[in-house]
Amino acid sequence: MQIENFIGGKFIAPLKKTYLENLNPATGKITSRIPSSTNEDVEMAVEAAQNALDNWSQLSIDKRIIWLRKIASALESRKEDIAALESMDTGKPIALAKRVDAARSVSNFEFFAEHAENLSELNYKMSDATNYVTRKPVGVVGLITPWNLPLYLLTWKVAPALVMGNTIVAKPSEMTPLTANLLCEILTAIDFPEGVINIVHGLGPSAGQAILEHPNIKAISFTGGTATGKIVAQIAAPMFKKLSLELGGKNATIILDDADLPTAAKGAARAAFTNSGQVCLCGSRILVADNIYDEFVPLLISEVEAMKIGNPSDENTDIGSVISSNHMEKVLSYIDLATQEGGKISTGGSTLTLPSPNSDGAFIQPTLIEGLAIDSRCATEEIFGPVASIHRFFSEDEAIEMANITQYGLAGSVWTSNPARGKSVAERIDSGILWVNTWLHRDLRTPFGGVKNSGVGREGGDWSLNFFSELSNICVKDD
Numbered sequence: 001m002q003i004e005n006f007i008g009g010k011f012i013a014p015l016k017k018t019y020l021e022n023l024n025p026a027t028g029k030i031t032s033r034i035p036s037s038t039n040e041d042v043e044m045a046v047e048a049a050q051n052a053l054d055n056w057s058q059l060s061i062d063k064r065i066i067w068l069r070k071i072a073s074a075l076e077s078r079k080e081d082i083a084a085l086e087s088m089d090t091g092k093p094i095a096l097a098k099r100v101d102a103a104r105s106v107s108n109f110e111f112f113a114e115h116a117e118n119l120s121e122l123n124y125k126m127s128d129a130t131n132y133v134t135r136k137p138v139g140v141v142g143l144i145t146p147w148n149l150p151l152y153l154l155t156w157k158v159a160p161a162l163v164m165g166n167t168i169v170a171k172p173s174e175m176t177p178l179t180a181n182l183l184c185e186i187l188t189a190i191d192f193p194e195g196v197i198n199i200v201h202g203l204g205p206s207a208g209q210a211i212l213e214h215p216n217i218k219a220i221s222f223t224g225g226t227a228t229g230k231i232v233a234q235i236a237a238p239m240f241k242k243l244s245l246e247l248g249g250k251n252a253t254i255i256l257d258d259a260d261l262p263t264a265a266k267g268a269a270r271a272a273f274t275n276s277g278q279v280c281l282c283g284s285r286i287l288v289a290d291n292i293y294d295e296f297v298p299l300l301i302s303e304v305e306a307m308k309i310g311n312p313s314d315e316n317t318d319i320g321s322v323i324s325s326n327h328m329e330k331v332l333s334y335i336d337l338a339t340q341e342g343g344k345i346s347t348g349g350s351t352l353t354l355p356s357p358n359s360d361g362a363f364i365q366p367t368l369i370e371g372l373a374i375d376s377r378c379a380t381e382e383i384f385g386p387v388a389s390i391h392r393f394f395s396e397d398e399a400i401e402m403a404n405i406t407q408y409g410l411a412g413s414v415w416t417s418n419p420a421r422g423k424s425v426a427e428r429i430d431s432g433i434l435w436v437n438t439w440l441h442r443d444l445r446t447p448f449g450g451v452k453n454s455g456v457g458r459e460g461g462d463w464s465l466n467f468f469s470e471l472s473n474i475c476v477k478d479d
């Protein structure tokens, strides 16, 4: 299979005719060739987006909402294909791809259609004047997304950008381009206006950076690693582009001494190992109260050991491969480092060789490590794989101090039989997204984003609609 860029409503080969190989990480086999785009391709995409801007932004919001719903129902009818492609590109289990990736890609459009429909006018009355807050599109916006939740995260940005009247140049991760390409096929099938959404495939430092540097792209919404986020900010900030950065995390799962232990063990295992630990929100540091530690840890280990690692196409698989053999090497090097840092592997710790067709796949056992210092490299750096460390704490204050020790502040969860206590502990954790007795339980209206080095800005509900709008205030003095 060879895919092309999608520019001005047409599938177009990259101008330099250079392509990259795309692999299925669960088999090690090449599945497709994808454009290795350069700044000339991005230039074409920006031009197409600019040409489409007047018509799209002048369409009434009601008509744009109708388009979002058309995209949602077209995606709905291709949910099986979305899940199959996502599983093939990422190595994630097909059941997870159906339940999370395919379902959320559809609901992102449905949600933002409904949210925009209910968008209220903002007027502020003074004693002698009225303020009218108006919204205009920002213009052509650049969207750059990672490989862990490919279409889910792309559509999370595309839907609000579209509904607020912007046109788009997007670059998916070069490791997971196939569902973005499927979206383009769907747009063609429903006669979506040409040039409103343009997808340029290729590498971050070339295609991605060309998007950041283009003077006619007025806003950048980026999701990816913290180190890349720094580069994005360095380029976009001096150009005064609107900037939204959703970055890495090293999230804490806190098990308080009054938690229901079997429930907490299930929750902590799911938080640590969903998608092989490759979700920015994964709880990769499990902090356990001293007086329940010896009872809790065996329960956690047996939850983890019950997870079925296997062929991602098998409906019963819980854990598939990681994203690539390179990433597998990086994760394994952290496991090595953990033992050098004094950690003891409680379960997992090595690669797994599966039968054909997965004999060359990048499979790692879900791994739990005990005995690491809370400020060790393995306990503070984002590994972004199936590795979590377990730490003992002796007081609530110590648990909070441990949770807050890293440069990150994205997410976390607290497990307790007392929800009020859980909420007050959560309030003291420096993170943008916290759960009590649950994890990854999402209401799309709520603000989503990190503090410290986990990001700048918030996505979700009104926050996304505000990011993709220029807000002006018109103050009209009374007669």
Ligand code: NDP
Residues within 6 Å of the ligand: 144, 145, 146, 147, 148, 171, 172, 173, 174, 175, 202, 203, 204, 205, 206, 207, 208, 209, 212, 223, 224, 225, 226, 228, 229, 231, 232, 246, 247, 248, 249, 279, 280, 382, 384, 410, 450, 454, 455
């Ligand atoms: P990267 O930061 O490596 O890449 C993210 C995107 O940026 C990719 O499309 C990448 O392209 C592109 N990119 C890389 N370099 C540049 C550049 N110089 N200029 C412009 N674009 C560039 O992240 P990963 O894809 O490895 O994703 C994993 C990271 O994403 C983790 O740190 C994770 O925590 C974070 N993440 C954060 C989320 C959040 O909501 N806070 C959600 C999901 C993930 P290419 O693929 O070609 O390198």
